[in-house]
Amino acid sequence: MKNLLLLGLVIVLSLSSCNQKQRYTQQSAEIDTYKKVMNDYKKMNWDDMPNYYADTAKIANNVITAKAITVAQAIEKNKDDAKLFTWVVEDIDYEMVVTDKGETWVNYWGIWRGTLKSSGKIYEIPFHNTAQFVDGKIVREDGYWDNSEIMVDLQKLPPPLPTETTVTK
DSSP states (O other): OHHHHHHHHHHHHHHHHHTSOOOEESOOHHHHHHHHHHHHHHHTOTTTGGGGEEEEEEEEESSOGGGOBOHHHHHHHHHHHHHHEEEEEEEEEEEEEEOTTOOEEEEEEEEEEEEETTTOOEEEEEEEEEEEEETTEEEEEEEEEOOHHHHHHHHHSOOOOOOOOOOOO
């Protein structure tokens, strides 16, 4: 009888642990999707990048959520950055977590190595992105990094030359 009770307890515990959703992993469909996002960023493949985001997705890089921008606006910022820099990105790690509220987030850590085209100066900046997924699409993305050295250097650059305009009489 004692063995039967013990066996029943083991079965109940086994079944209850099987029904729990995995809360942490380094292999998931969401991670695979975020790897595609990062590969598009690395290759400056701006046309495919929006495919992984919900239409209402917001991106908050180094800003509070209230100042988040759309995916299209973020891509335009990336295009502007590409006029100033060439870059490579080294992936460090990906992980997916499910929060106590049931939200699914993919965390990413990397190193951004950018060369300022005008001076040839190289910057190495560690960064962290975290992306919330709903139904396989990114609905929110937050990015965190310290770009203060770049900002100081950009302020030291001479202003751009005025562009030639045609004057009609």
